[in-house]
Amino acid sequence: MVMLSDIESNPLLEICPSISNKTKYTRIPIIDLACPQDAKHLIVNACQDYGFFKVINHGVSPLLVSKLEKEAIFFFNMSQSEKDQHVPPNPLGYGKNKIGPNGDEGRVEYLLLSSSNFPTNGGVFSSLAKEYVEEVRKLGCSILELMAEGLEIEPKNVLSRMLSDDNADTVFRLNHYPPCVNLESEPGPNPDSYTNHRTMNRGRPTIGFGEHTDPQLITIARSNATSGLQICLADGTWVAVPHDDSSFFINVDDLLQVMTNGRFRSVKHRVVADSLKSRVSMIYFGGPPLMEKISPLDSLIEPGEESMYHEFTWFEYKSCTYKTRLADNRLSLFHK
Ligand code: GA4
Numbered sequence: 001m002v003m004l005s006d007i008e009s010n011p012l013l014e015i016c017p018s019i020s021n022k023t024k025y026t027r028i029p030i031i032d033l034a035c036p037q038d039a040k041h042l043i044v045n046a047c048q049d050y051g052f053f054k055v056i057n058h059g060v061s062p063l064l065v066s067k068l069e070k071e072a073i074f075f076f077n078m079s080q081s082e083k084d085q086h087v088p089p090n091p092l093g094y095g096k097n098k099i100g101p102n103g104d105e106g107r108v109e110y111l112l113l114s115s116s117n118f119p120t121n122g123g124v125f126s127s128l129a130k131e132y133v134e135e136v137r138k139l140g141c142s143i144l145e146l147m148a149e150g151l152e153i154e155p156k157n158v159l160s161r162m163l164s165d166d167n168a169d170t171v172f173r174l175n176h177y178p179p180c181v182n183l184e185s186e187p188g189p190n191p192d193s194y195t196n197h198r199t200m201n202r203g204r205p206t207i208g209f210g211e212h213t214d215p216q217l218i219t220i221a222r223s224n225a226t227s228g229l230q231i232c233l234a235d236g237t238w239v240a241v242p243h244d245d246s247s248f249f250i251n252v253d254d255l256l257q258v259m260t261n262g263r264f265r266s267v268k269h270r271v272v273a274d275s276l277k278s279r280v281s282m283i284y285f286g287g288p289p290l291m292e293k294i295s296p297l298d299s300l301i302e303p304g305e306e307s308m309y310h311e312f313t314w315f316e317y318k319s320c321t322y323k324t325r326l327a328d329n330r331l332s333l334f335h336k
Contacts, residue, residue, distance in 0.1 A: 014054055016239035019230060026239050028231075030054045030247075033142065040150035043143065047260075051252035051267030052231050052241075055143070058248050060135045065282075068132045069224060071125045072280055076109060076176040086111070093117070099209065104326040106209045107273050111174040118172075133172050136220050136248075136284040137163055143250060144218065151260070153299045159259070162217060162288035169287035169314060171216070176280050177208040177228060180273035205272035208279070212326040213266040215317060216287040217259075219251035223281035232268035254331050255288070255317070258309045261296035266331070290315040309334050 013027035029046040031039050034057035046053035075083070086094035096109040113119070118133075119126035144159035162168060208228060222245070223229070229241040229249065241249065257266040271279070288294070295311035312334055324330050 014242065016231075016241055019238040019240060024237075026233060026237070028053060028239075028241070030056055033057045033059065033146075036146060040146040043146050044150035047147065047252050047256070047264040049265075050231070050233065051257075051265035052250065052269070054244065054247050054249050055139075056247050058139050059142075060132075060139055060248070062246065064128065064132055064135065065222060068125075068128045068282060069280060071128055072111075072174045072176070072282065075111065075125070075174070076280070083109070099326060101322060102325050104210060106271075107177065107180060107206050108208045108271070109176045109178075113172045115168070115170045129172065132282070133170060133284060137168075137170065137286065139248065140218050140220055140284065140286045143220075151300065153297060158297065159217070159256075162292055163286045165289050165292075167289035169216075169290055169318070171285040171287065173283045173285070174280070175209065175271075175283065176278065177226075177271060177273050179276050179278055180206040208271040208273045210326050211268050211270040213268050213331075214251055214253040214285060215255070215321045215330065216253040216285045217255045218286045219253055219283060220286070221249045221251070221281055221283045222247075223279055226274045226277040226279035228271045228274050228279045230270050230272060234265065238270075253285070255294050255314065257331065258294055258334070259297050260300055261305070262308050263300065287318070288314045290318070306336070308336060310336060 012030045012032065014030050016026045016028055018024040018026065028050055029042050031042050031046065031053050033039055033055055043053065083094050083096075094109070094111050097105050097107065099106050099108070113129065118130065140163050141157075141160040144163065145156050148154075148156050148158050148160070157164070163170075211232065221229075223243060225243050225245045227240065227243050229243075230238050231241060232238050251267050251269065252264045254266045256264050271281075273279070290313065292314050293311055294314060294317065296307045296309060301307060309331070317330070317334070320333060321330055
């Protein structure tokens with residue numbers, strides 16, 4: 001953690017203020033995918049140090065992104081009864097305030113889609129969402145290939161093949177966080193009253209989506225120009241990630257932490273509601289086929305080093321995930 005005055009103005013570092021002490025800053029790498037020779041090393045360092053980075057020159061069409069975002073806003077602007085007609089999240093479909101099956105709550109409404117419930121009605125939303133997921137999946141494959149090159153492991157597709165597999169278990173999530181002004185003197189929060197934005201939480205920010213790690217391999221997130229995302233550093237400090245609607249934010253997820261035998265860190269993150277603006281995010285979670293066996297890669301275990309995790313299938317890990325609460329440490333159940 002450094003002071004702002006220590007930070008040279010390097011455009012390839014994202015300056016993230018600490019939540020507890022806003023005069024302290026952390027520099028998160030911004031990876032320029034137009035320079036793959038540098039990117040492969042920078043990605044490995046970012047995955048080790050933060051489990052998180054931002055990518056620019058990613059090749060995903062900005063027009064496609066903005067068209068899909070418009071559709072998402074249209075959906076979230078529909079009346080509550082219209083939205084409620086969309087299958088409840090069990091676990092896939094439309095949901096509001098309830099996250100997962102075990103009592104977690106947040107101030108968020110969402111549409112959760114996966115390979116198995118992807119809309120195929122030929123409507124504008126379904127075709128744009130399909131195209132978007134395909135573009136972002138390709139971006140995920142390129143990033144996983146750069147990771148393998150940076151880690152000097154073979155073959156180059158040792159990680160990316162799990163996302164390009166026809167049976168890859170993909171989840172796509174659209175989140176809408178309504179604005180939430182925190183006023184000391186107001187009672188609240190009242191999660192059902194989105195028209196009264198003047199809610200407070202004893203001076204603390206309202207949690208949109210509580211802290212957790214993502215269970216899959218890699219997460220690729222994009223949001224409109226509204227703040228809210230925070231990540232937890234290795235020393236436990238929380239930092240705010242500045243919004244950037246033209247870039248993608250990449251998380252290392254639990255399975256990558258296992259496959260690298262703990263060398264990469266699955267990043268703990270959360271979203272707090274912005275006081276004035278709606279936040280809309282579109283998130284791709286890249287998971288392997290359900291029957292894929294996951295364990296530390298032999299090529300990444302140094303002589304004398306022990307494998308830290310038992311082998312499991314993604315199906316086993318995913319089933320276990322849905323029995324846990326959002327903030328639980330699911331990986332500890334598979335630790336040796
Ligand atoms: C976190 C990552 C993805 O959003 C998600 C989430 C899932 C859900 O919302 O249904 C989970 C959460 C996520 C991890 C723990 C369980 C399952 C909610 C929850 C409490 C779709 C996923 O795959 O895991």
